[in-house]
Amino acid sequence: MPHLIVLPIVLPLAMGVVLLRSRFGSPGFKRVASVIATLALAVISLVLLRHAAEGEITYYALGGWQPPFGIVLVLDRLSALMVLLTSVLAIGCVIFACGGDDEKGSNFHGLFQLQLMGINGAFLTGDLFNLFVFFEVLLLASYALLLHGGGKSRIQSAVHYVVLNLAGSALFLIAVGVLYGATGTLNMADMAARLGELPAERSGLVTAGALLLLVVFGLKAAILPLYFWLPRAYAAAPAPVAALFAIMTKVGIYAILRVYSLIFGQNAGELSSLEQPWVWWLALATLVAATIGVLAARDLRLLVAYLVLVSVGTLLAGVGMNTPEATASLLYYLVHTTLVTGGLFLLADMIGQQRGKAGTRIVKGRPLIQGGALAGLFFLGAAAVAGLPPLSGAIGKALLMHAAEAGQRLWLWPILLISGLCAIIALSRAGSTLFWRSNDGEPGGERLPRQQWIGVSLLLASSPLLVALAGPVSDYTRATADQLANPDALVSALLSDNGGAQ
Amino acid sequence: MESLYALTTGVLSACGLYLTLRGRTFPVVVGLTLLSYAVNLFLFSMGGLTTDGAAVVNGDGNYADPLPQALVLTAIVIGFAMTAFAVILAMRARGDMGNDHVDGRKHEDREETRR
Numbered sequence: 001m002p003h004l005i006v007l008p009i010v011l012p013l014a015m016g017v018v019l020l021r022s023r024f025g026s027p028g029f030k031r032v033a034s035v036i037a038t039l040a041l042a043v044i045s046l047v048l049l050r051h052a053a054e055g056e057i058t059y060y061a062l063g064g065w066q067p068p069f070g071i072v073l074v075l076d077r078l079s080a081l082m083v084l085l086t087s088v089l090a091i092g093c094v095i096f097a098c099g100g101d102d103e104k105g106s107n108f109h110g111l112f113q114l115q116l117m118g119i120n121g122a123f124l125t126g127d128l129f130n131l132f133v134f135f136e137v138l139l140l141a142s143y144a145l146l147l148h149g150g151g152k153s154r155i156q157s158a159v160h161y162v163v164l165n166l167a168g169s170a171l172f173l174i175a176v177g178v179l180y181g182a183t184g185t186l187n188m189a190d191m192a193a194r195l196g197e198l199p200a201e202r203s204g205l206v207t208a209g210a211l212l213l214l215v216v217f218g219l220k221a222a223i224l225p226l227y228f229w230l231p232r233a234y235a236a237a238p239a240p241v242a243a244l245f246a247i248m249t250k251v252g253i254y255a256i257l258r259v260y261s262l263i264f265g266q267n268a269g270e271l272s273s274l275e276q277p278w279v280w281w282l283a284l285a286t287l288v289a290a291t292i293g294v295l296a297a298r299d300l301r302l303l304v305a306y307l308v309l310v311s312v313g314t315l316l317a318g319v320g321m322n323t324p325e326a327t328a329s330l331l332y333y334l335v336h337t338t339l340v341t342g343g344l345f346l347l348a349d350m351i352g353q354q355r356g357k358a359g360t361r362i363v364k365g366r367p368l369i370q371g372g373a374l375a376g377l378f379f380l381g382a383a384a385v386a387g388l389p390p391l392s393g394a395i396g397k398a399l400l401m402h403a404a405e406a407g408q409r410l411w412l413w414p415i416l417l418i419s420g421l422c423a424i425i426a427l428s429r430a431g432s433t434l435f436w437r438s439n440d441g442e443p444g445g446e447r448l449p450r451q452q453w454i455g456v457s458l459l460l461a462s463s464p465l466l467v468a469l470a471g472p473v474s475d476y477t478r479a480t481a482d483q484l485a486n487p488d489a490l491v492s493a494l495l496s497d498n499g500g501a502q
Numbered sequence: 503m504e505s506l507y508a509l510t511t512g513v514l515s516a517c518g519l520y521l522t523l524r525g526r527t528f529p530v531v532v533g534l535t536l537l538s539y540a541v542n543l544f545l546f547s548m549g550g551l552t553t554d555g556a557a558v559v560n561g562d563g564n565y566a567d568p569l570p571q572a573l574v575l576t577a578i579v580i581g582f583a584m585t586a587f588a589v590i591l592a593m594r595a596r597g598d599m600g601n602d603h604v605d606g607r608k609h610e611d612r613e614e615t616r617r
Contacts, residue, residue: 129573136580143587155595156606159527162591163604166534166584167522173541173577180569181548 004051005060005075007044008083008124011037012117019110031098034109038094041116042087045080052080053476055483057493059126067126067494068190074126076490077480078331082123082254085335086247089342089459090116096346096455097240099448104149104238111148115141115244122251126494128179129186131255132172135220139165142248145241146233157232164229168219171212178209188262189494192487195268206271210264214256214275221252222312223279224286231293234305239349242301243342243459249312250338256319257327257484265487273322280320280408284415287313291419294426300348300360303430304341307385310419311337317412318400325403327481332474333396336466340384340393343459347377350452351434354445362430367443373453375435377460382427384463387420392466399474507547515540527592527602534588538581546574 015037019030051058052075060073094112102108118138125131143165146158180186182205183194198206215226222230230249234242260275290309297303315337318330348360351374358365368374380391387393397416404412466473483489514536521533549567556565592602599606 129576133576133580136584140583140587143591147591150598152598152606155591155598159591159595159604159606162588163522163530163534166588167537169580169584170534170537170541173545176573177541177545177548177570180573181550186569 002058002060004044004048005058005073005124006062008041008048008087008120009073009117011041011044012113012120016110016113016117019113020107023107023110027103030109031102034094034112035091035098037113038087038090038116041120042084042091045084045087048075049080049084051075052077053479055479057483057490059494068185068187071130072126072187072494073124074189074490074494075124077476077483078254078258079123081331081335081476081480082250083120085250085338086116086119086123088462089247089338090244092339092342092346092455092459093240093243094455095458096243096452099451099455101149101238101240101349105147107144108148111141111144112240112244115145117141119247119251123254126188127186128176128188128191128259132169132176135172135251136169138248138251139169142241142245145244146237148238148241151236153232153236157229157236160229161233164219168216171219172216175209175212175216178205178212182206182209187494188259189487189491192263192265192267193491193495195263195271198269198271203271207274210260210271210274211278213259214278217252217255217259218282219252221249221256221316222286222309223316224282224289227286227289227309227312230309231297231302231305234308234345235299235301239346240455242305242345242349246308246338246342246345249308250315250334253312253315253319253334256316260319261327261484262487262490265485267487267491276320276322279316283313283316283320284411285313286316287415287419291422294419295422297426298362300351300362300430300434301345303362303426304344304348307344307423308337308341310423311341311385313419314397314400314416317416318403321404321408323403323405324478324481324485326400327484328474328478329396329399329403331477331480332399332466332470333393335473335477336384336392336396336463339459339462339466340381343456343462344381344385346452346456346459347374347381350374350448350456351378353448355434356445362433364433364437364439366441366445367438368435369443369445370447371435371438371443375431377456378431378435380463381460382424382431384460386423386427388424390467392463392470395467395470503553504551507543507551511540511543511547514543525603525605527595527604530604531585531588531592535581535585538577538585542574542577542581545577546570 057076062071115138118134118141121134143162147154182202183191185191219226234245264271266272290306290313293306297306315330315334318326352360354368355365384391384393387397401413518533518537518540521529524530549570552566596602
């Protein structure tokens, strides 16, 4: 059991190496190996989740070096939830990719596993510098995956994506350096303990470091002034990759949640929740900008990319509220939005394949040979992502709006509800053009492979499933939020063996 | 020594930032490289600058903080890999787009859109 915590990192790493080695092997072997590895990852993360659900915080000291000196992986409710979410999303993506997308370039499955390793590592690590390292791992894999299959638009958006993220990495290192210089530690729990007795003259330095970190995480999460890379990159990426990228913005949101609730939580004195006003107002501004983007998008993939941005704004507004109720509801919404937007990216690609020349542009095209089934899935996904009852988006939004306090409701309610309305307008316009306003003539296009149907149905079926399981899931997110609001538990779990921070 | 060190880091990052904001991929890559040099120097200084310190702890006497050295080593490795990738990507973009503008546009295109 103690070694289970490291498996979500080691298993994808080992599989990634095996798959990269057999890059000229048969596609069948690679597909089977990749799907089995992803399924095994889901099983492992389910076991970890059940373990974490008991409320105990466990850590894994790599190489047996005890915290705060060694690097640790920390398993609490939040990290277990995020790892499970990643693996569920990855199952849908990898099965979809087996329908033919993986052979459009080289090394898809190997890179995919390495990307999973980076994402899982970022969720599990308890060390600030290690967080940087795993960010780099997931970014490097994502650069290569974004370019999978080639093409002008991909290369063009990849140049922006890579350059911006390299600059972001430089900022991350500066922030980590500043925080290390001021506190003398990199372990997040230890840093939290030390901030309580920070000399007054260093608080300016720590504030600078903390806000620099917010810029870095904001770039990953795509908050307002830093989101311009996202729509084009996500719209250009191959479908399974774009769907997996749906979790990448959530890595940024997770990092914001983790760092500011743990390090700059209640113990940090005057430095506590210093990010809150920034996140709150920028999140609302992100929502407004993304809603305009949703209305303006003339391409289905671009539309879904802007819907990802809407979800980022919604989630960060929850972070900005900074109450346990808001955190609990945002985590429920996070699970919903990651799986549904991932599914919509896959669906958009299927529609584009079948429409042939018209692609995913929202213009009149030929009738679709499998239009009925595609339209049904599109209706399900659109209703879920726009937040129409009885699907999970409505529950998530209702929880979030309920969690807002009186002064915040004045801002959040109108913006969130209008953005939902605009999403409905844009999605119904897109759906009616794609499926109803088609040209005369025979339905054309090839039938889509079975794997693609399985992948997309898996992800979109999560929405009704989340409604059916709304009770247990929201209980879990509530417990997660309580755990996050009480960082002392994590600090003492990590540092108790050593008599606290020395 | 501190002021010289600070000046070097500052000049490097200023030049790096300026070049990163240029419109062609080659200066951007050079700018990112300079920026990563500046960051490495900065990280190194964060443990406090010591002269004549022992590299590892050996009994009494002052020793240099070993952690920033380990961090810089990691950052250098990652920075090299990233630079190599960025160079290849820039060359690929140059080949596919036919020009080296970061937006993939030709000079004439921009003139047209302005009109």
